[in-house]
Amino acid sequence: MAKATFRFYEELNDFLPKDRRKNDFEAEFKGKRSVKDMVAALGVPHADIDLILANGRSVGFGYILRDGDRFSVYPVFECLNIKCIARLREVPLRKTRFIADKTVNAIVKYIRHLGFDVYWDPALPEREIIEISKREKRILLTKNRKLLNSGDVDRGIFIGLGTVTRQVYKIIDHLDLRDGQRA
Secondary structure, X not given: OEEEEEEEOHHHHHHOOHHHOOOOEEEEEOOOOEHHHHHHHOOOOHHHEEEEEEOOEEEOOOOXXXXXXXXXXXXXXXXXXXXXXXXXXXXXXXXXXXXXXXXXXXXXXXXXXXXXXXXXXXXXXXXXXXXXXXXXXXXXXXXXXXXXXXXXXXXXXXXXXXXXXXXXXXXXXXXXXXXXXOO
């Protein structure tokens, strides 16, 4: 059976078993398999991935794995804080806006209370949530891994278990929003 080596960085490790976190590990595969399929099989939602390097070269989700390939997989770089390096603008270029599905209704009012723009309608079907997220460049907040792994979600955060406070802090820390980078 063919093997490829993977290394996931930062918060992508949250989706992996403990023995695979922050380590290189080998994964076996059969036949013709895209890196997107393999990453999903390893349990990491593609919507949280911003960069994949195959043997040191940037590749897309359609890249077909070859025996002996080495992959470095990086998260969405929305949480890269460069304010100490250079400040070109007073206001950041990104506008942090969210859309939440019904699985995370408990955190919506807290995120709004912090001044963030959160679109939430518990009656919206998943397809419409995805369309609004893409059209308005909103980050999807959900506890639904299947939704995040659907091929259509561009940006999203999986909200794990824990108290509401812990979940809100996870979002703030994940996106490095402590300095008030709101819309």
